[in-house]
Amino acid sequence: MIVNCKYKNILKYISYFESASQQSYTWESTQKDADDVISIGYRVYEETFTKFISEVYDSGVLLSEYTGHLPEHISELEKEKISQLDLVKLRVVLTFFVRVERFQDGVWAQAITNQSFLHIFKRLSELTDR
Secondary structure, three states: OOOOHHHHHHHOOHHHHHHOOHHHEEEEOOEEOOOOOEEOOEEEEOHHHHHHHHHHHHHOOOOOOOHHHOOOOHHHOOHHHHOOOOHHHHHHHHHHHHHHHHOOOOHHHHHHHOOHHHHHHHHHHHHHOO
16 A cells, blocks of 8 residues: 555545535626626635645645546546546546636536545545555
8 A cells, every 4th residue: 555645634535525515515696796797606615625625736646747647438437436546547537626627617516416526535545545
């Protein structure tokens, strides 16, 4: 097993993701102000989740070169497939889920709801012998 302290701060979120649900985020509606300026609606994530994202970025776990290594149908990865990934592929998948939100709003919400983050971190814990 690989033991590395860079995973310690993010693995503590396993318990968070075990109970995380759609209550982990809300929807800020599209609004129009008095000057007819429209603000498009967006998701607002709870503080614990935004802290998690920040800690993932700070951990050094994300890969800068990951797009060429993405599994097919990555957004549809199931628990069984995640549980078979090696450490590099797992980091690729985590990097995808964390970084793609800025291009495709709602990926984080989907990863919370379908428990992708939970399965990724449980597998990461197994591989790093937490």
